[in-house]
Amino acid sequence: MRYLRQTLTIAGKDLRSEIRTKESLNAAVSFAVVILVLFSFAVDPSADQIKEMSGGLLWLVFAFAGALVLNRSFARELGNDCLDALVASPVPSSALFLGKALANFVLLLIVELVALPVFGVLYNMSWARQPLLLAPVLLLATWGMTVIGTIFSALTVNLRLRELMLPMLIYPMMIPVLMAAMRLTTLLVNGEAIPADDQIWFRLLVGFDVIFTSLAVTLVDVVLVG
Amino acid sequence: MSAVPPEAAINVRQLWKYYGDFPALRNIELNIAPGTCLALLGRNGSGKTTLLRIMAGLMRPQKGDVRIFGNDPRHSAARDAIGLLGHGIGVYDELSAEENLRLFARMYGLANPNEVAAQWLKRTALDHVARSLVREFSRGMRQRLAVARAFLHAPKALLLDEPFTALDDRAIALLQSLLAGALKGGATIIMSTHQLREAMELATHVALLNRGKLLFHGERPVEMIQDPTWLYRTYGEG
Numbered sequence: 001m002r003y004l005r006q007t008l009t010i011a012g013k014d015l016r017s018e019i020r021t022k023e024s025l026n027a028a029v030s031f032a033v034v035i036l037v038l039f040s041f042a043v044d045p046s047a048d049q050i051k052e053m054s055g056g057l058l059w060l061v062f063a064f065a066g067a068l069v070l071n072r073s074f075a076r077e078l079g080n081d082c083l084d085a086l087v088a089s090p091v092p093s094s095a096l097f098l099g100k101a102l103a104n105f106v107l108l109l110i111v112e113l114v115a116l117p118v119f120g121v122l123y124n125m126s127w128a129r130q131p132l133l134l135a136p137v138l139l140l141a142t143w144g145m146t147v148i149g150t151i152f153s154a155l156t157v158n159l160r161l162r163e164l165m166l167p168m169l170i171y172p173m174m175i176p177v178l179m180a181a182m183r184l185t186t187l188l189v190n191g192e193a194i195p196a197d198d199q200i201w202f203r204l205l206v207g208f209d210v211i212f213t214s215l216a217v218t219l220v221d222v223v224l225v226g
Numbered sequence: 227m228s229a230v231p232p233e234a235a236i237n238v239r240q241l242w243k244y245y246g247d248f249p250a251l252r253n254i255e256l257n258i259a260p261g262t263c264l265a266l267l268g269r270n271g272s273g274k275t276t277l278l279r280i281m282a283g284l285m286r287p288q289k290g291d292v293r294i295f296g297n298d299p300r301h302s303a304a305r306d307a308i309g310l311l312g313h314g315i316g317v318y319d320e321l322s323a324e325e326n327l328r329l330f331a332r333m334y335g336l337a338n339p340n341e342v343a344a345q346w347l348k349r350t351a352l353d354h355v356a357r358s359l360v361r362e363f364s365r366g367m368r369q370r371l372a373v374a375r376a377f378l379h380a381p382k383a384l385l386l387d388e389p390f391t392a393l394d395d396r397a398i399a400l401l402q403s404l405l406a407g408a409l410k411g412g413a414t415i416i417m418s419t420h421q422l423r424e425a426m427e428l429a430t431h432v433a434l435l436n437r438g439k440l441l442f443h444g445e446r447p448v449e450m451i452q453d454p455t456w457l458y459r460t461y462g463e464g
Binding site for chain 1: 313318330333
């Protein structure tokens with residue numbers, strides 16, 4: 001019970017800080033919208049082409065915009081040496097990690113929920129045709145990106161070039177989750193059923209989340225303390 | 227390796243810490259009894275902060291061992307027992323004073339976070355700005371809030387890194403009275419400091435580090451009351 005309370009305390013603190021400053025949320029939402037707008041000007045795709053690339057475009061936007069949120073996750077603790085106060089507190093490193101991941105997850109979902117309607121309007125897509133299937137894809141893939149981003153944010157927090165290093169480290173790690181999310185999202189926003197062959201992508205998302213969450217929770221103390 | 231003496235609050239055994247090839251701490255052996263106040267002295271780069279960070283569980287040594295009341299510093303029981311005041315104030319600029327203290331009270335699992343926060347805001351004379359954001363505070367107010375943050379869970383061991391540096395008179399007086407109270411209550415205090423005069427008012431023991439080596443550790447020599455630099459001149463290297 002104490003563990004859960006500590007996790008929620010950390011998540012609440014991060015969300016409260018972000019709501020006050022909006023330093024990463026504003027940047028991520030603006031970035032996502034700008035990319036969608038620019039892309040709609042840059043190419044004039046036919047309806048079929050849009051159908052094919054919809055999932056890919058959306059998840060690339062989510063991944064790039066998400067990096068802006070994830071970069072700040074541990075970096076926000078550097079001011080006033082707050083990271084030392086957190087690490088020295090009795091909050092287990094895993095609870096600290098999960099709390100931060102939970103806050104990042106909420107922030108990434110906000111970015112996605114703003115970007116999706118913009119995508120729908122700009123590309124003339126009714127993206128919410130299968131909300132009950134799209135929601136688990138969004139949740140599972142976003143959690144996968146969040147876990148990878150949060151643990152690498154902890155790993156790179158003391159690097160001078162962390163803004164550059166984090167994307168370089170996380171995108172290769174996110175390839176499986178992005179591949180699965182892109183394929184499933186393409187099908188779902190086009191209102192197509194998921195063929196039996198493609199159901200494996202759901203299992204990949206679940207497996208990825210379980211494996212990387214377990215790894216991150218186990219390794220985060222070593223990452224933070226050495 | 228010998229067993230931890232049962233009376234030790236903090237026990238450091240054969241501790242080595244390297245930064246790359248550079249040994250920041252060389253074979254440190256320290257036993258700190260409960261209820262003592264140890265002033266950790268030494269010039270810049272002598273290893274004081276590194277030693278305190280290892281004791282606080284913020285980094286691990288390459289060799290040797292630290293025990294806080296018999297536990298590894300990363301054990302939750304050890305972390306429950308420690309209050310840390312480092313170089314930074316360790317509070318969030320974008321939260322109010324009250325929110326900061328409530329946050330840390332919750333992290334330490336205290337029963338009444340609101341009550342504890344209110345109590346400490348009053349003790350540090352910050353109750354009139356409880357709802358103001360820390361970023362709007364003066365330096366002295368921020369320092370007082372940091373002191374409240376370190377003390378609010380009534381730690382059994384206080385690790386203070388240069389606690390008097392950059393404090394205003396009011397904050398120094400507050401910190402000294404809190405430290406005296408904690409010492410009276412049986413807490414163990416370890417503070418690294420260059421401000422010998424302030425430290426000597428509280429210190430029951432002193433330790434002198436030079437280039438990662440412990441040159442002296444023991445009860446505060448009486449000579450240091452008259453002349454706080456006596457230890458440097460007697461045991462230090464120049």
